[in-house]
Amino acid sequence: MGSASSILAIAYLIGSVTFIVGLKMLSNPATARKGNLIAAAGMFLAIAGTIFLYEENGRKLGNYGWIFAGLAIGSVVGVLAAKKVKMTAMPEMVSMFNGMGGACAMLISIVEFNHLVHGGAEVNIVAGFKAIMAGAEYNAFTNVTGKLLVILLGLIIGSVSFAGSVIAWGKLNGKIKDFAFKGQHIVNLAVLGVILVLMVWLLVSAHHTSTSDYSIDLQINDAGLQLTSGGALAGLSAFFYIILILSIAYGVLFVMPIGGADMPVVISLLNSFTGVAAACGGFLYNNPVMLTGGILVGSAGTILTILMCKAMNRSLKNVLIGSFGASAKSGGGTAVQGNYKEISLSDAAVVLRYAGKVMIVPGYGLAVAQAQHVCHELEKLLEDRGVEVNYAIHPVAGRMPGHMNVLLAEADVPYEKLEEMEQANAAMPTTDAVLVLGANDVVNPAAKNDPSSPIYGMPILEVELAKMVIVNKRSMKPGYAGIENELFFQPKTSMLFGDAKTVLQQLVAEVKAL
């Protein structure tokens, strides 16, 4: 009996340590992959230990058929989804998995609430008697209220994370458009306020009902006690489900107005929310591994969110409240207009072929077109003909920090060819031609020159310092931030319209023919 639970305690301890070590190793490129595997091994240990060794009041877990069926379905779907997803769609995938975790926390809270309402108090009474017998001051009612608090927190945070992540997923794959209405912040705040007021009210009334009920029935017997307490708390369950619905609505409203370019930050934030929701489960079950794992992700996720904001030189408040789309419309009036010039494929091929030094600036357009392989082909072709080709990687190019590195690595582009922003900017003045592939906001000079621009202050790749700039885009439509780019209208810049993959294939053919 006792040995099983002490083995489980050790399994949880090892699990907690692997999470810490794993996170630490994940933040260093050399050890990252190993760190992920170590954390996964610790997770496996904690899960297996829970299934076979967990016991509550001397009772082991049952329903093994259901548990293993659930694990099997989840694993098969999870592995297939994770293996089949395209590199471009990985951010969405992470968001979706995050939402599943949030939903899991939400469901746990629903079940545990019902458990609490329908006689879950029995355990507390027994424990309370034991404690009083042992001479300790123990308040069984506090335990009910405390449990309810943790359940409610898990419910609220879990469902906000779930709903928000699903919206973020939809936004990243283009299924859901930005949606904002006047005074949305006020509505959002009001919904959040109502949720919090209801939560406090529910806790206070649960405390009172349970206290009064117990005090009347304490002399009778266990069975009678449960019945009364159950009836009283059950009256409150309508409010519990109202909180659930409002929390889901808040998750939707919270993410809806935030622009697609800011989704990575939002996903990272929701990620830390789910961590906190998991930690609530740790409190509920007195489970140390859930607690440490959840809180670690909660705090590391928050810091990561802030780091991501810093990489874009924006504050978190700005991302969350100053929704991109809305401010862009007001600032958009001052947008530069003018004439842009197009360049033909053959001219572009000649420029690239006879340049001494070419810098490629990849962006989301490259990822969408899945053009990383043909991009690498063009780069090799130009190198064979004596042109020095490098890639300038903006930290937030694409939809997530590091997106471009992962994408180009997939196409076997050598690591040395990827230059970080500072290096690349230093090399710009000596570069003959810059080829911008589906990037927009990260090369927008407005970030430097125009204080009214919503991206003002974001560090950019200063491509206008190079001798010539060729911009490949599908059309003149503004980028994700929804703002005009004066770079396109500068005399040095030529536009090369078309899908990145098609254009690159044609460029490869043209360069070969030269």
Add this chain to the structure above:
Amino acid sequence: MTAVLDFLQLHIEMVYVVILSIFLGIEVIGRVPSVLHTPLMSGANAIHGVVIIGAIIVMGKAEPDNYLALVLGFLAVILGTLNVVGGFVVTDRMLEMFKKKK
């Protein structure tokens, strides 16, 4: 108010764990290069899948006639597993590509 204080006292060890873990989380990823932001987020995403343990407990102690607990618990186990397994596999796929370039 007393309820809150009693709750804190009852769980004081866990409160310590929470506070120390917060600082640990901040320290552990304090200096991560921006290239690793996405994989790190994905890895952290997999780690909070530890919530699956709660789902297993819910499922494991559900009475055979409590259909609400059975159905919701089953769903929770599936979703939690998706989070854990999918999270770790996606992270590994991302990092696998980083390795190739060395």
